[in-house]
Amino acid sequence: MTTEQTDEQLWAAVVRGDGVAFATVFDRHGDRVWRHVWRMMQHRQDAEDVVSATFAEAWRKRSSVRIVDDSLLPWLLVTATNCARNASRGKRRLERLIAHIPRADDAPDAADVVGDRSEADAAKTAVTEALRALPQADASLIALVMLEEMPLADAARALGIGYGAAKTRIHRARGRMRAHLEAAGVAPTLEEVS
Structure with missing residues (x-):
């Protein structure tokens, strides 16, 4: 080979x-x-x-x-x-x-541990959670197009959907992710945190 x-x-x-x-x-x-x-x-x-x-x-x-x-x-x-x-x-x-x-009284509270994360980690976590909240097909489309920078037409073929359907799905998925990020108090664009 x-x-x-x-x-x-x-x-x-x-x-x-x-x-x-x-x-x-x-x-x-x-x-x-x-x-x-x-x-x-x-x-x-x-x-x-x-x-x-x-x-x-x-x-x-x-x-x-x-x-x-x-x-x-x-x-x-x-x-x-x-x-x-x-x-x-x-x-x-x-x-x-x-x-x-049940945990011992001297064990750290999970909320305190989570509170120690940096802002960058919080933003990445918010993006990850927003991606997980999407339907599987939309998350796959976002992952291919926005994270892997694959052309939308190629991503549509990889997922077995038409280009027009992919264009509509990605537009709606971006909107849902944006709303999820805003609700989480994170305002960066997806490109900044990917």
């Missing part, structure tokens, strides 16, 4: 079970997927877990992976967004469970 092969050629080999081709795909796109996940997860271990889950899904679903303009990256980014959302839901469930465990 050479790195000169296209994603489509490599993926055809992966579908046949070629691990070397799969490793080449990982080498080609792993860093980009990691950066994308890092923006959503904000913790190194969580990001690494989600990247692993993303590539595990790619291997598991290798015969049904959608290639867009000879690139696996859109499919990987959408899958990474979905895996990140699943991981975040699991983390929130665990946090709710832990919150119900």
Whole structure:
């Protein structure tokens, strides 16, 4: 396998079970997927877990992976967004469970710990929460277009929707995110915090 092969050629080999081709795909796109996940997860271990889950899904679903303009990256980014959302839901469930465990009187209050975050962390957290509040398809579209700077037409193809529908969805999703950020008391643009 050479790195000169296209994603489509490599993926055809992966579908046949070629691990070397799969490793080449990982080498080609792993860093980009990691950066994308890092923006959503904000913790190194969580990001690494989600990247692993993303590539595990790619291997598991290798015969049904959608290639867009000879690139696996859109499919990987959408899958990474979905895996990140699943991981975040699991983390929130665990946090709710832990919150119900009795604690010692001298343990720090969670509100005090959260209050120590910097403004930048608060803004990133608000953007992450705003992204999580969107329907899955809208969050994937926002992630591809605004965070990964993918052209809207390419993102629409990656998600299997028409360009006009994508244009409408992204306009509405930006409005919902803006309202969520304003309600959270955060006023930066999405570009400033992505």
